[in-house]
Amino acid sequence: MKFFIPFAAxxxxxxxxxxxxxxxxxxxxxPFIGQPAPAFSLPRLYxxxxxxxxxxMKGQVWVLNLWASWCVSCRAExxxxxxxxxxTKIPTIGLNYKDYGTEDYGDExxxxxxxxxxxxxxxxxxxxxxxxxxxxxxxxPETFVIDKKGIVRYKFTGPVYDQAVDEILIPLIxxxxxxxx
Amino acid sequence: xxTRLLKSFLVALLFALSINASxxxxxxxxxxxxxxxxxxxxxLVAELRCVKCQNQNLAESNAELAKxxxxxxxxxxxxxxxxxxxxxxxxxxxxxxxxxKPPFKAKTLLLWVGPPxxxxxxxxxLFKLIRGQKNQPKESLSEADRNSVRExxxxxxxx
Numbered sequence: 001m002k003f004f005i006p007f008a009a010x011x012x013x014x015x016x017x018x019x020x021x022x023x024x025x026x027x028x029x030x031p032f033i034g035q036p037a038p039a040f041s042l043p044r045l046y047x048x049x050x051x052x053x054x055x056x057m058k059g060q061v062w063v064l065n066l067w068a069s070w071c072v073s074c075r076a077e078x079x080x081x082x083x084x085x086x087x088t089k090i091p092t093i094g095l096n097y098k099d100y101g102t103e104d105y106g107d108e109x110x111x112x113x114x115x116x117x118x119x120x121x122x123x124x125x126x127x128x129x130x131x132x133x134x135x136x137x138x139x140x141p142e143t144f145v146i147d148k149k150g151i152v153r154y155k156f157t158g159p160v161y162d163q164a165v166d167e168i169l170i171p172l173i174x175x176x177x178x179x180x181x
Numbered sequence: 182x183x184t185r186l187l188k189s190f191l192v193a194l195l196f197a198l199s200i201n202a203s204x205x206x207x208x209x210x211x212x213x214x215x216x217x218x219x220x221x222x223x224x225l226v227a228e229l230r231c232v233k234c235q236n237q238n239l240a241e242s243n244a245e246l247a248k249x250x251x252x253x254x255x256x257x258x259x260x261x262x263x264x265x266x267x268x269x270x271x272x273x274x275x276x277x278x279x280x281x282k283p284p285f286k287a288k289t290l291l292l293w294v295g296p297p298x299x300x301x302x303x304x305x306x307l308f309k310l311i312r313g314q315k316n317q318p319k320e321s322l323s324e325a326d327r328n329s330v331r332e333x334x335x336x337x338x339x340x
Contacts, residue, residue: 025235028232028275028276028278029276029278030276031272031273031274031275031276098245129249132249133249133250133253133274134274135274136274136275136276137246138232138233138246138275139233139246
């Protein structure tokens with residue numbers, strides 16, 4: 001007994017530290033899961049006189065992807081995201097977050113999409129990042145899945161990778177599509 | 182020797198200070214209508230956490246996101262928002278994570294009561310240990326034991 005207690009305490013501490021080691025400190029739980037999607041109405045990249053809003057997406061399962069041309073991991077993610085969109089035909093809004101650069105506004109984002117391909121249903125331009133803050137952006141890329149009722153159901157922080165697409169996103173999208181709108 | 186040690190210590194200290202200074206972030210200058218608003222703003226940027234660079238508060242961080250969050254805080258304070266308004270706005274978007282001082286609730290219970298519990302527990306253990314030592318009976322040796330000890334010492338001395 002005398003030796004057991006310190007030994008058990010040490011074991012518990014090791015277990016706690018091991019658990020902490022496996023945790024990702026950057027994975028901040030999103031308070032939006034299960035909440036209505038924050039509304040935005042932003043100019044479209046290719047048709048700046050038109051607006052795209054969360055309201056336009058009501059009644060269907062859709063994806064919001066936050067990206068920027070200055071974001072390196074967005075470039076890495078692009079191929080995987082394009083595959084997800086091609087395979088599921090999921091309408092996806094690309095929220096172009098604080099994309100500045102050249103004086104010709106939006107130029108870099110356009111070049112980026114021209115060279116890598118544009119998988120998006122629509123690209124929303126969020127120059128000052130206010131829609132980004134409303135969605136609780138920490139660092140692009142971030143990907144949200146929104147259900148037919150306009151409720152945020154899932155958030156993926158960081159670049160999506162193939163395994164996450166096959167094991168998390170595609171099954172989730174299929175499940176949400178079966179739900180009543 | 183001592184002076185050399187002292188010198189190197191001072192040099193190290195100087196280095197540490199200069200590095201620290203270069204890390205200081207230039208915070209935007211803002212105009213406030215009232216002293217209270219300025220106080221509130223300074224208090225908030227010190228208390229809210231930069232979610233991008235997690236070990237810094239908004240005031241210390243020069244991350245782009247921290248600047249946006251400072252600007253938002255300023256904008257809200259200037260428009261007459263209260264402390265609760267700004268904190269509510271930030272937690273709605275970033276969760277309790279954005280607060281350096283987490284609220285007291287079921288999920289954070291262990292966080293708040295854990296340290297005092299550990300303190301009391303360890304004080305209790307310490308107290309018990311000290312008491313236990315005091316009450317330990319003094320073992321007296323019997324005459325036979327003493328004799329055997331003497332014999333052993335004597336035989337050792339001969340060698």
